[in-house]
Amino acid sequence: MSNAKTNGTKPATAEKSSKAAGAATWADDRLGIATMAKKQIRKVFPDHWSFMLGEIALWSFVTLLITGVFLTFWFKPSMTDVVYNGSYSQLRGLPMSEAYASTLNISFDVRGGLLLRQMHHWAAMLFIAAMLVHMMRVFLTGAFRKPRELNWLIGGVLLLLGIVEGFAGYSLPDDLLSGTGLRIADGLVKATPVLGSYMSFFMFGGEFPGDSIVSRLYTVHILLVPGLLLALIGAHMLLLVYHKHTQWPGPGRTEQNVVGYPMMPVYAAKAGGFFFIVFGTVALMGGLMTINPVWRFGPYNPAEVTAGSQPDWYMGIAEGLLRIMPGWETHLWGFTLSWNIFIPGQIAPIALLSLVLGYPFIEQWITGDKREHHLLQRPRDAPTRTAFLAAMITVYGLLWAAGGNDILAHVFHLNLNKITYFMRGGIFIIPPLVFLLAKRWAISLQRSDNDRLLHGYETGVIMRDAQGGYTERHLPISEAEAYTLTARERDHIYVASSTVDANGVAAPAARMDTLRAKLSHLWFKDYLQKPTVEELEEGHHHAEIEHEHDVPLEGHAADGHQFDGRHDIAGEELRQH
Amino acid sequence: MGDTPDSHLARPAPEPIPDPGLEPHEPRPTDVDEKAEKRAERQVASLFGLSMVFAVLFCVCYFALKVGNHPTTWLGMGASNVALGVCFGLALLCIGIGAIQWARKLMGDQEIVEYRHTAASSEEDRVEAVSSLMKGVAESGIARRPLIRNSLLGATAMLGLPAIVLLRDLGPLPGNDLSTTVWKKGIRVVQDVDGAPIKPEDMVVGQLVNGEPALFFENDAEGEPLYEGVRLQQAKAKAAVIIVRMQPDDITPLPDRKNWGVEGILCYSKICTHVGCPISLWEQQTHHLLCPCHQSTFDLANNGKVVFGPAARPLPQLPITVDSEGYLIASEGFQEPVGPSFWERG
Numbered sequence: 001m002s003n004a005k006t007n008g009t010k011p012a013t014a015e016k017s018s019k020a021a022g023a024a025t026w027a028d029d030r031l032g033i034a035t036m037a038k039k040q041i042r043k044v045f046p047d048h049w050s051f052m053l054g055e056i057a058l059w060s061f062v063t064l065l066i067t068g069v070f071l072t073f074w075f076k077p078s079m080t081d082v083v084y085n086g087s088y089s090q091l092r093g094l095p096m097s098e099a100y101a102s103t104l105n106i107s108f109d110v111r112g113g114l115l116l117r118q119m120h121h122w123a124a125m126l127f128i129a130a131m132l133v134h135m136m137r138v139f140l141t142g143a144f145r146k147p148r149e150l151n152w153l154i155g156g157v158l159l160l161l162g163i164v165e166g167f168a169g170y171s172l173p174d175d176l177l178s179g180t181g182l183r184i185a186d187g188l189v190k191a192t193p194v195l196g197s198y199m200s201f202f203m204f205g206g207e208f209p210g211d212s213i214v215s216r217l218y219t220v221h222i223l224l225v226p227g228l229l230l231a232l233i234g235a236h237m238l239l240l241v242y243h244k245h246t247q248w249p250g251p252g253r254t255e256q257n258v259v260g261y262p263m264m265p266v267y268a269a270k271a272g273g274f275f276f277i278v279f280g281t282v283a284l285m286g287g288l289m290t291i292n293p294v295w296r297f298g299p300y301n302p303a304e305v306t307a308g309s310q311p312d313w314y315m316g317i318a319e320g321l322l323r324i325m326p327g328w329e330t331h332l333w334g335f336t337l338s339w340n341i342f343i344p345g346q347i348a349p350i351a352l353l354s355l356v357l358g359y360p361f362i363e364q365w366i367t368g369d370k371r372e373h374h375l376l377q378r379p380r381d382a383p384t385r386t387a388f389l390a391a392m393i394t395v396y397g398l399l400w401a402a403g404g405n406d407i408l409a410h411v412f413h414l415n416l417n418k419i420t421y422f423m424r425g426g427i428f429i430i431p432p433l434v435f436l437l438a439k440r441w442a443i444s445l446q447r448s449d450n451d452r453l454l455h456g457y458e459t460g461v462i463m464r465d466a467q468g469g470y471t472e473r474h475l476p477i478s479e480a481e482a483y484t485l486t487a488r489e490r491d492h493i494y495v496a497s498s499t500v501d502a503n504g505v506a507a508p509a510a511r512m513d514t515l516r517a518k519l520s521h522l523w524f525k526d527y528l529q530k531p532t533v534e535e536l537e538e539g540h541h542h543a544e545i546e547h548e549h550d551v552p553l554e555g556h557a558a559d560g561h562q563f564d565g566r567h568d569i570a571g572e573e574l575r576q577h
Numbered sequence: 578m579g580d581t582p583d584s585h586l587a588r589p590a591p592e593p594i595p596d597p598g599l600e601p602h603e604p605r606p607t608d609v610d611e612k613a614e615k616r617a618e619r620q621v622a623s624l625f626g627l628s629m630v631f632a633v634l635f636c637v638c639y640f641a642l643k644v645g646n647h648p649t650t651w652l653g654m655g656a657s658n659v660a661l662g663v664c665f666g667l668a669l670l671c672i673g674i675g676a677i678q679w680a681r682k683l684m685g686d687q688e689i690v691e692y693r694h695t696a697a698s699s700e701e702d703r704v705e706a707v708s709s710l711m712k713g714v715a716e717s718g719i720a721r722r723p724l725i726r727n728s729l730l731g732a733t734a735m736l737g738l739p740a741i742v743l744l745r746d747l748g749p750l751p752g753n754d755l756s757t758t759v760w761k762k763g764i765r766v767v768q769d770v771d772g773a774p775i776k777p778e779d780m781v782v783g784q785l786v787n788g789e790p791a792l793f794f795e796n797d798a799e800g801e802p803l804y805e806g807v808r809l810q811q812a813k814a815k816a817a818v819i820i821v822r823m824q825p826d827d828i829t830p831l832p833d834r835k836n837w838g839v840e841g842i843l844c845y846s847k848i849c850t851h852v853g854c855p856i857s858l859w860e861q862q863t864h865h866l867l868c869p870c871h872q873s874t875f876d877l878a879n880n881g882k883v884v885f886g887p888a889a890r891p892l893p894q895l896p897i898t899v900d901s902e903g904y905l906i907a908s909e910g911f912q913e914p915v916g917p918s919f920w921e922r923g
Contacts, residue, residue: 280673
């Protein structure tokens with residue numbers, strides 16, 4: 001192929017070049033992509049297993065798009081009554097909605113249909129689970145700090161949308177289980193003050209269950225929410241590229257650089273390969289593990305329900321909240337306000353989401369830290385934050401267990417009512433205890449880091465001194481490890497600038513400032529700081545004195561070096577007895 | 578900005594231990610041993626080759642294995658599903674594992690360094706951007722002409738009205754629908770499965786029967802069902818009942834409910850007063866009825882009172898009696914709205 005460049009002063013010249021270069025020139029002449037590509041093709045991505053969690057979410061979303069498109073070819077989002085005539089003999093001849101009949105058709109009469117359905121459902125489980133775990137990783141390592149707060153917000157909205165998307169999809173087959181889910185959703189909507197009944201009638205196109213909800217949720221499920229998800233995932237990735245990925249501290253890894261493998265070829269091959277691994281794993285799950293066998297539940301009938309009904313896992317905490325709430329209802333001036341539904345169904349989820357989304361800003365305000373951060377923190381180096389997440393995980397776990405209180409009672413032969421009473425109290429008592437425990441735990445891990453820095457690592461060599469006492473010999477850790485352990489910042493407690501205004505009266509702004517200083521004190525006061533140069537020298541000096549009279553470690557058959565992984569052990573063997 | 582560190586980024590002094598710098602690169606076996614390199618190359622190519630085999634096998638299974646006749650014989654699904662899933666999964670996994678093996682063993686593994694820049698633009702760019710914006714704002718005159726600005730704001734805000742009004746026909750207004758059911762005086766209480774009417778002597782003490790109004794099984798003058806499709810589902814979602822027989826001595830009816838039952842047989846709404854699940858778990862000994870969704874528990878011997886769980890109101894009771902042929906009928910409709918609470922319920 002030849003390239004003609006005619007816009008210059010010289011006449012067009014024909015150059016010999018490869019086909020690929022020709023295609024690239026053709027594209028660049030029209031798109032000007034070389035300017036961007038020259039930076040991005042060798043873009044550096046740091047390597048760590050935990051950076052893969054978000055990728056699982058991304059690739060399961062792609063899997064959802066692919067399997068979902070196939071499902072739309074056969075699914076009929078209609079609540080029109082039909083009589084089932086397909087292959088599944090146990091339901092043949094029964095009246096049901098067209099949505100349910102077409103789901104049975106996909107499951108039993110379309111070859112590969114059941115596989116696609118199960119893959120779609122498994123990928124949805126994986127999508128939300130991976131988002132949640134990815135979010136916890138970002139939280140624990142402080143990757144949400146400036147300048148990445150907006151990406152944290154986008155991530156939180158993505159999780160919420162993922163859950164909405166999951167619930168909408170779960171409701172489409174119009175089987176007995178999903179219909180029960182919609183019945184509960186209807187109850188939640190009806191509990192909205194003032195507008196509840198109207199919202200319910202507008203949602204269902206009339207009185208529950210109506211004939212519109214499946215086709216409406218279908219539009220939400222295949223157009224509205226996926227469109228939003230796609231746009232937000234795009235923004236999430238663009239910001240990731242713009243900010244460059246965070247990295248763990250280590251030798252040569254600083255706040256100013258990013259060390260890792262280039263996008264082309266290593267990261268492209270790894271990430272691209274990982275897509276196939278996620279997709280393939282979902283395909284194996286779809287082939288081998290039954291999920292949502294709607295044929296066993298039967299068509300939706302508002303007068304029927306099965307015992308042990310459970311929503312998909314990510315709705316478990318909403319279910320738990322609903323189950324442990326006491327039956328409070330206010331009747332006033334001819335109106336009903338159902339606290340028992342309104343609080344767990346609407347107030348609590350909004351409060352929880354606001355707390356999660358607002359967290360980076362709350363932490364920033366308390367710590368007064370407004371700087372950019374590109375190095376990650378180990379969870380132990382931010383004990384209060386880590387403890388907060390531990391408490392949140394506890395809340396989540398308790399609510400999840402509460403959402404399956406009937407299953408727990410059945411499997412473990414426990415009293416259902418007692419489980420519920422336990423959860424009602426536990427939800428307030430256990431998370432604070434977990435918070436305290438996790439915080440102390442993190443701080444003692446900090447202490448063990450400092451011990452390692454000051455006294456070295458435990459060699460396993462026991463020394464006997466002249467008096468017959470025994471001590472374990474410690475040896476200094478490597479320079480790289482010592483650097484990595486100390487590559488964190490010292491914490492500074494925020495100090496209020498002035499508590500009173502010119503007239504000696506506490507001004508509102510000053511009061512907030514005092515509160516901030518108090519919170520900052522509570523936040524940081526127990527944190528351990530890394531040793532100073534003097535402390536390190538003191539520690540090493542101390543070790544030298546202590547071992548002054550020790551027999552030298554070298555030259556003994558079992559000097560402890562063989563097994564510490566730091567020395568060549570060729571030719572050395574334990575003494576034979 | 579790509580190749581030099583950004584001077585605006587925080588630059589904490591590495592202390593108490595100075596930064597020893599990047600570790601030296603250690604070569605992998607495949608970098609120094611030609612045999613290992615060849616072996617890795619063969620592994621990757623074999624994985625890609627295997628993927629092709631599984632893709633072909635997928636197609637063979639698609640046509641060879643039938644669906645439909647015995648759809649749930651293998652792992653609760655069917656041979657076709659299992660075979661297709663395994664072939665497809667392995668075809669994908671072989672590509673994925675091959676690509677990652679390629680990257681790990683054969684592609685360059687030298688870590689490289691890229692410098693960061695702050696997320697913020699440079700101060701000059703900011704100044705220029707702000708002045709451009711100000712210039713644009715000034716040229717539009719939006720600040721100097723509040724009349725235009727305010728009327729435009731008003732006009733765009735007003736466009737929200739058509740958007741909201743358009744939603745009006747999403748559904749009819751609730752009216753009185755949530756407070757009424759099809760139950761009326763004289764309607765027979767029948768079995769929900771076959772529509773058979775129930776005589777008191779058909780029921781033994783401790784028995785629970787799922788019931789519906791006989792209307793759901795009746796036809797109109799032209800032989801068409803009175804209720805079908807959506808109307809049937811909507812009516813059923815409110816009118817489903819349960820009929821229980823208890824020892825008359827165990828029952829403690831409210832003063833105005835003394836004649837609401839027949840020989841210890843009482844009839845209650847089946848729809849939970851919490852969020853509307855149909856309730857059906859019956860404990861004979863305690864006369865408790867438990868909702869399988871959120872475990873609200875109602876005492877049917879004590880006027881459907883809530884004894885446990887998140888429900889706030891007792892289960893509505895349907896007064897029943899027997900007709901001239903001795904079958905159970907409603908002696909009145911429900912005295913209160915059934916199902917979950919709503920604002921206007923009172």
